[in-house]
Amino acid sequence: MKILQAKLDDVDRVAVLFNNYRMFYKQPSDLEAAHHYLAQRLSKDESIIFIAVENDTCLGFTQLYPSFSSVYLKPIWKLNDLYIAEHARNKGIGQKLLEAVREHALRTESKNVILETDWDNKHAQHLYEKNGYEREDLVYHYTLPL
Template identity: 30%
Template structure:
């Protein structure tokens, strides 16, 4: 059965949080955030004012998610989306889940008047880079810094 791609809803919160923790802790090896912080983030994204999440659901089980945040670009003098996350559970990688999530983000961006969708991935995540190139993305000229 093909995964259904849709916007997240309140009932998704427990499964979505588990997937987000898998993404944060297991995949990116980042510290586990406090439960309340993750609850607050999910709540903000459910409001769909500062961002939103798409989920991939198969037989009642969430298999992946993508997060879009809404912001502006000075150089474009316009509003943009930032696809901050695109994560697929290991047992669903190599299926159409990532493509469905990516396309949902792209479609939302276009249909809601955003000038562009930007995203980033780790330099050593070559699988993701190949996927993004297959989706029509291209590497930008800017380096990402953090502090």
């Protein structure tokens, strides 16, 4: 298995997993929209996607969005999406993807990597904490619904 940074020509194989990821979060299946969304992010350099590939099949992905810290004058990466195909889970793919995220953040001299996950997603929380991510209890997260 290899971890690669996705390019525009990888969108076809990542879009299937991205569509499954969205359905996991109770969104309707829309492979065409998933494909279009990923193609837009990559073609505009608006995200970084790492993919886990084995035998030319995409088994998992993670997507990062750039942000910045005005206080620290450094970039920040938001780990927005992490998904492993059901049949490929519990094989260390999430671990390898998180290692690629860390290496990318270090390479880009970032302040940190931030993420959020559902309060009941214990499996993901365990994986993140095992990789050094710290839960912040002193910061409130707000959303402005539009």
